Amino acid sequence: MTGGSSTTTRSRTDPWKPARPYLEQILNQSQALYNQGVQTPDFNTVVPASQQTQDAWSAITRAYAARQ
Numbered sequence: 187m188t189g190g191s192s193t194t195t196r197s198r199t200d201p202w203k204p205a206r207p208y209l210e211q212i213l214n215q216s217q218a219l220y221n222q223g224v225q226t227p228d229f230n231t232v233v234p235a236s237q238q239t240q241d242a243w244s245a246i247t248r249a250y251a252a253r254q
Contacts, residue, residue, distance in 0.1 A: 200206075235243075
């Protein structure tokens with residue numbers, strides 16, 4: 187059999203033209219943030235464990251030690 191239909195597929199790798207300035211802005215801002223590096227606060231950000239939590243940890247430690 188001959189005379190079948192043919193299909194042409196085209197793909198583009200460039201972004202949609204109206205979105206390009208926004209994409210470039212996002213990428214530039216991302217690069218600037220990356221170049222700044224990690225900025226950690228100069229204060230403690232971890233809340234100390236409560237007395238109940240510390241007691242639970244101690245109980246777990248004692249239970250584990252008793253099994254040894």
